[in-house]
Every structure is written in structure tokens, then in C-alpha cells.
Amino acid sequence: MKWKDIRDGYPDCWILLEAIEAHSDQKKRVVDKIAVLDKFNNSGEAMTAYRELHKKYPERELYVAHTKNKDLEIEERNRRSII
Secondary structure, eight states, X not given: OOHHHHHHHSTTSXXXXXXXXXXXXXXXXXXXXXXXXXXXXXXXXXXXXXXXXXXXXXXXXXXXXXXXXXXXXXXXXXXXXXX
16 A cells, blocks of 8 residues: 555554555655554554564564654664664
């Protein structure tokens, strides 16, 4: 899926995402293909789910975002600094 499709399908909510296809461009991650893993009403629930899944599968590229954002902007970070 594309971010626009996710925004249309999941209005005004927090989404736990997995990047299926992504690349780096000017210190940002550009996610070309996204899978929605779950949706939440608040950021706390979304981050709890993110942490649990990330602990089990640290190799997966997971993100939490709110669908109010027109663009999915993800700054690259050192893997050690991620929660």
C-alpha cells in the first residue's frame, strides 16, 4: 500500500506500519510499499504494540504514524537510538 491509501482507509488514527519496500534519500527513509499491522485510537497503545513487536522482531522495519499527516516523513536514525 501507499501512504495515501492508508490515510484514506484509516482516517484520524494511529497506525503501526511495516516497511515492505523502502530506501534512503538525503537522511530520510522513503517507504515505497507499506503494510498496516494494526490501528489504534491513541499513541500510547500504538507505541506499546510497536515496542512488543520490535522486541520480538528487531530486524523488521516498523513505524508508528498518525494518518492526519499528509506525508510519511521518517528521519534516519542510528539503530542503537531506536526504542
